[in-house]
Each structure stands twice: as structure tokens, then as C-alpha cells.
Amino acid sequence: MIRVFINLKSNLFLCLFSYTENTLLNEKKHYPIKLPSFMSQASNTIRQREFAKQYSLILLKELFSTDYAAVNSYYSVSHGKQLTALLLSHIPEVGYIGVDIEYLYYHRKVRHFMIDYLRKYESYLNPNTDKIYLSTVVFCCMESIYKALFYFQPFTFNIDDYVLEKFDDQLCTFIYVGSEIKLKIPKIHCTYYEIDGSIIAVTLMNDSLVSVLDDSNSLV
Secondary structure, X not given: OOEEEEOOOOOEEEEEEEOOHHHHHHHHHHOOOOOOHHHHHOOHHHHHXXXXXXXXXXXXXXXXXOOOOOOOOEEEEEEOOOEEEEEEXXXXXXXXXXXXXXXXXXXXXXXXXXXXXXXXXXXXXXXXXXXXXXXXXXXXXXXXXXXXXXXXXXXXXXXXXXXXXXXXXXXXXXXXXXXXXXXOOOEEEEEXXXXXXXXXXXXXXXXXXXXXXXXXXXXX
16 A cells, blocks of 8 residues: 655655565566666665665656656655655755654563653653653654754764754654764754654755754645
């Protein structure tokens, strides 16, 4: 099953679909995609990522009669437990994007490093919010921001680089305090959505690495 979410201006797209081997084989019968020859030696994860990109571009072209591979567009991809999430943008003011998907494992315990992290912000977090939900959303948003920044400059993820400033419905705000990338405006907004038992986080930044937040870019 394929799901596509679009913003009001039709220049930001989120595609969700299964990346399991059976699904890929079935989809290839309808959409013959030839991966680059150098991909033959690549890992399954890398091949799935490239397939996800190509497949989503074909899907969007069929739905909207536009060749998004030929326009100035940016993409980010993430693989979850059951779904691939691919974010595609050709918003003029956006130069860096990041998407992350994390499954809500309600039967598991909160990871230790997230317990320590969230304890710092207990004073303004709603104590009634489910701890698994909270930790998953916050971590997912941090990963999304990291991916957007990584496209500008590769660096190592460090949970302490992201100071949680605000946690709202569908929006997390962080202050980036990492030393590897210097931001003129360190405040970064990340929107998130709960879809089919997973959290999906989206980060948009302009060419100057300033967070872009616009209600018209809401996807759900």
C-alpha cells in the first residue's frame, strides 16, 4: 500500500510504502526500475534507499504529471520497522531537508539514554504524556534534524547537541549546541506526525541553515 501526503502548495511530498522484499519484487513488475550498475555490489539497505528514491519519483510523476527528477528538488529517506518514508521537496527557499521514521514500540522500555535526556526537561513536559511516545517523538525529531544538517556537512550524531526547548502537538523545537556546525540561528523546528503506528519527523532548512517553519508546509 502506498500513501502520499502533500502540502498546500504542492511542493513538499511525503511518500510511505513497504520496503519488504516481496513488495519490492511486486512493485518492480509494474514499475521496472533499473538501479545503477555500481549498486550490484551495494548492501540491501543502500539498494532499498535508491529504489525508494526512484520509485517515489515515478509515483509522483504519474500522480501529478510532473517530472520531479528534472526540477530543483531535494530528498531524504528513512526506513522504519515496516515502512519507508521518503520526503521530496522543491520548495524554493528550502535547501536542506531531513526525514526520520520510528516505530512506536509500546511493549518496550524507554531506552536508557532517552530516560537521562528527558529527565532534564521534566519541569515543562506534560507528566501524563506516554513515556514511549514522548521518547520516540523526541528522538525521531533529533534524527530528522541531524539528517538535514548532515547533508550540509557530515558529522557524528550526539544526543547532547540538541537542547529541547519546546514540545507541542506536531512540533518540537530544539536549540542546536553542537560544536561541529555553526548556526547563525541555532533554534530548529521539527514537525512530526503519527501515521500507522509510527512517528515521522520532518525538518526543513534554507541554504543558510535557518529552520523553515510554514503552516502551508503541513503534510497531514
